[in-house]
Amino acid sequence: xxxxxxxxxxxxxxxxxxxxxxxxxxxxxxxxxxxxxxxxxxxxxxxxxxxxxxxxxxxxxxxxxxxxxxxxxxxxxxxxxxxxxxxxxxxxxxxxxxxxxxxxxxxxxxxxxxxxxxxxxxxxxxxxxxxxxxxxxxxxxxxxxxxxxxxxxxxxxxxxxxxxxxxxxxxxxxxxxxxxxxxxxxxxxxxxxxxxxxxxxxxxxxxxxxxxxxxxxxxxxxxxxxxxxxxxxxxxxxxxxxxxxxxxxxxxxxxxxxxxxxxxxxxxxxxxxxxxxxxxxxxxxxxxxxxxxxxxxxxxxxxxxxxxxxxxxxxxxxxxxxxxxxxxxxxxxxxxxxxxxxxxxxxxxxxxxxxxxxxxxxxxxxxxxxxxxxxxxxxxx
Numbered sequence: 001x002x003x004x005x006x007x008x009x010x011x012x013x014x015x016x017x018x019x020x021x022x023x024x025x026x027x028x029x030x031x032x033x034x035x036x037x038x039x040x041x042x043x044x045x046x047x048x049x050x051x052x053x054x055x056x057x058x059x060x061x062x063x064x065x066x067x068x069x070x071x072x073x074x075x076x077x078x079x080x081x082x083x084x085x086x087x088x089x090x091x092x093x094x095x096x097x098x099x100x101x102x103x104x105x106x107x108x109x110x111x112x113x114x115x116x117x118x119x120x121x122x123x124x125x126x127x128x129x130x131x132x133x134x135x136x137x138x139x140x141x142x143x144x145x146x147x148x149x150x151x152x153x154x155x156x157x158x159x160x161x162x163x164x165x166x167x168x169x170x171x172x173x174x175x176x177x178x179x180x181x182x183x184x185x186x187x188x189x190x191x192x193x194x195x196x197x198x199x200x201x202x203x204x205x206x207x208x209x210x211x212x213x214x215x216x217x218x219x220x221x222x223x224x225x226x227x228x229x230x231x232x233x234x235x236x237x238x239x240x241x242x243x244x245x246x247x248x249x250x251x252x253x254x255x256x257x258x259x260x261x262x263x264x265x266x267x268x269x270x271x272x273x274x275x276x277x278x279x280x281x282x283x284x285x286x287x288x289x290x291x292x293x294x295x296x297x298x299x300x301x302x303x304x305x306x307x308x309x310x311x312x313x314x315x316x317x318x319x320x321x322x323x324x325x326x327x328x329x330x331x332x333x334x335x336x337x338x339x340x341x342x343x344x345x346x347x348x349x350x351x352x353x354x355x356x357x358x359x360x361x362x363x364x365x366x367x368x369x370x371x372x373x374x375x376x377x378x379x380x381x
Contacts (some may be wrong), residue, residue, distance in 0.1 A: 022126045038241065054078045055253070055354035056096045059364075063372040067379070085379045096350045098324070100377050105321040110347040112166045112198045119344050122319045124312075127201035127330075127343050128157050131166060137195040147187050150199040154183060155311060162288075163187055165194035168177075170352065172290030175262050175342070182265065189261065203330040203343045208292040208301070210313040210327045211351050211370070214377060217313060218370040219363070220305045221334070221356060226256070226263075226295035227285040228276020236267070237274045240286075252358035256295050262287055292355035300356075300363060301335050308339040316347060323377060326351030 002290045004096055057071075064071045064083065073081040080094045091099055101109075108114045113131035120126050132150040133141065154161040158179045163186050174192050177183040190197045210220045228239035240256055248253050257263075258274070263286045270284060278284060288297045309329070317325040326348035333340035357367040 035064065054095065055357060056093075057081060059357075059368050059371045060093070060375070063368050064375060066372065067375060069375055069379070083375065083378065085375075088277040089379060091378045096352055098350075098374055098378060100324050100374055101322050101349050106349040109320060109322065109347050110167050110169075110326070112164055112346055113196065115346055116198070116200075116322065118346075119316070121317075124316060124344050125342055127162075127203050127345070129198050131196055131198050133197075134191050134195050147184070147191065149199075150187060150197065151180065151183055153199055157201050157236065159183075159219035162200040162202050163190055163191050164198045164200060166198055168194060169348070170289075170293035171289040174289040174291075175265075175286040178269070187364070203345075205330040205332045205341075205343075206335070207345070208309075208329045208331060208335055209356075210305070210309065210321075210329065211325070211353070212313050212317040212327065213324050213370060213373050215314050215318065217302070217305060217310050218373070219300070219353070219356060219366050220302045220309075220313075221359075222299040222301055222335070223290035223292060224297045224299070225285050225290045226287040227283055227297075228278065230280055230282040230284070232280035233277065235275045235277050236272065236284070236286075239278070247358075248294075250358050252355055254295055254355060260287075262289075268289060293352065298359060299358060300359060304336040306336055306338060309335055312339065312342070316344065320347065320349075322347075322349055324351070324374065325349060 017182060034271060043202075054077075057073055060081070061071050061073075061081070068086040070084045071081055071085070071111055080092070082090055082092050084090045093099075113129070116126050116129050130145065130150060130153040132145045132147055135146070138144040154177070160176045161183070162174065162176055163183070164174045165172065168368065173193060175186045175190075177186050187199075207223045208220060209223055211218045228243065229238060229254065230239070234242070237258070240258060245257050247256075266286050266288070267276075272284070287294055287296070308333075313325075313327040316327050317323070328345040328347065330343045330345055331340065332342070353367045357364045
């Protein structure tokens with residue numbers, strides 16, 4: 001039987017999703033269903049179910065046979081599975097999390113504060129930062145740092161600053177604070193979800209993700225934040241709905257959260273709202289974070305990345321004791337030229353490649369090649 005996963009978005013305001021989009025999703029995505037109740041929009045709430053195969057499981061299943069490996073997936077959702085090699089060796093995986101990296105190194109990479117500490121210790125350029133904690137967490141610490149300490153630090157390095165939950169991924173809750181009011185509002189919002197928050201210096205430049213496996217760069221791409229471009233007649237809401245339809249039609253599983261307070265704040269700063277109409281060609285960035293999972297766009301630079309950046313990314317991966325790693329850089333110059341000023345924003349020991357793969361056939365091929373190399377690494381650790 002087909003193997004699926006379910007993505008559930010609850011509590012979106014009714015006007016944010018049109019029934020035509022929900023019907024389009026149901027008709028366009030293979031093996032998908034949108035319950036009839038989701039197509040009847042009230043003024044209060046709408047529920048959206050998108051059901052489709054997992055990207056990683058699909059890729060692993062495609063390439064495993066080429067080396068005689070057998071993939072068995074959990075039958076209800078397909079998020080987890082086992083891989084049995086010809087030698088009889090068996091390994092388990094959960095979505096994009098494999099046993100290819102040591103646990104200690106992976107745990108440090110998941111913690112943005114510790115990652116920054118070790119990057120700095122190893123001699124890499126990183127933005128200045130400080131980690132602060134909730135009141136409850138501070139009770140267990142000898143050295144306490146509060147939300148107020150974070151504000152003092154932000155003032156000392158200059159606004160704006162970037163605020164990040166210390167251990168969440170895919171750009172979740174990452175925001176930019178320009179004022180004291182924004183800092184405290186965003187910080188309190190983050191600390192409701194996470195016991196720790198990183199206050200980080202804002203760096204200007206181009207945002208790149210470089211994916212490394214066993215001292216080889218597998219993919220590299222520039223990341224741009226979510227934005228819309230006006231046509232002179234469509235509202236920002238209409239433009240976002242059009243972008244969502246485009247994601248669905250290309251197999252990209254990003255779901256835009258139109259109630260994201262970061263989008264609301266960005267619109268307010270631009271003196272606009274969700275119903276504002278942009279003039280033809282007018283561009284408006286709606287998020288400061290450039291993650292593809294939050295609706296950002298990407299430009300593949302794998303074919304042109306300069307050797308100095310390859311050395312940088314592979315050295316960081318090796319210094320952290322990782323085999324598979326996504327290295328996120330903010331660069332002042334183009335990545336196809338000799339290295340200029342840069343800052344390592346963070347690293348990821350389980351980099352997601354589904355949105356990268358949705359860019360086209362060439363990118364899907366590269367992702368399949370990466371996972372084939374992952375399988376070979378797991379077969380002979």
